[in-house]
Amino acid sequence: MRIGALSQATGVDVDTIRFYEKSGLLPPPARSDNGYRAYTQTHLERLAFIRHCRALDMSLADVAVLLGSLDSRDPAELAQVDRLVASQLGKVRARLKSMQALEAQLVALQNRCDADHDAHPCRVLEELVAAAHGEACACHAETEAPKNP
Known part of the structure; x- marks a missing residue:
């Protein structure tokens, strides 16, 4: 099969397939009489293995x-x-632990929201501006607030 068919069969971009060949992860294919790369089932399986590992x-x-x-x-x-x-x-x-901490910070920030934006300023923006100035905000403890340079 040619590189386009291999790409389509595995969902791996043609340039990535060439990169894997140059890197030695994928063995070089034989060349047909017209100079095109001729990939085999072995290439397909190896590329699928690489793709799964990358996933x-x-x-x-x-x-x-x-x-x-x-x-x-x-x-x-x-x-x-x-x-x-x-x-x-x-x-x-x-x-995952880092993402859970990030989630908790975003929930704390979102909890500051007062949906009545006609009557009140946006508390989320106020918190973000405060944090940018080095002040404590809802999503970070006071000791974690960024420092002013």
């Missing part, structure tokens, strides 16, 4: 490690896969 927010370096382990099936490398997944899980959990 799990794994770095290209981690994907390379996983592909190496997939190719070799060496028990020592398979143990590295476990460590890599555990590390990725730790990163995701840290991001």
Whole structure:
């Protein structure tokens, strides 16, 4: 199959496929008589594997490690896969914790809203301006307010 068909089958952009080839994540395909790249089912499966790993927010370096382990099936490398997944899980959990803190800040800010904007100024904007001036705001404790330079 040609690169356009591979792209369509996997949902991976043509330029990204070429990048993966140059990076060594995807083996170079054979060339047909007219010079076009001729991709196989193996390329399709490997590209789908890479895409899935990237959807799990794994770095290209981690994907390379996983592909190496997939190719070799060496028990020592398979143990590295476990460590890599555990590390990725730790990163995701840290991001979740950070996102939950962000959610709490936004809820606190939203709770300052008085929907009657005809009768009152926008409290959310007032809070954001106060924070920009280094004052405490509803979404940050006083000790966390940005400092004036």
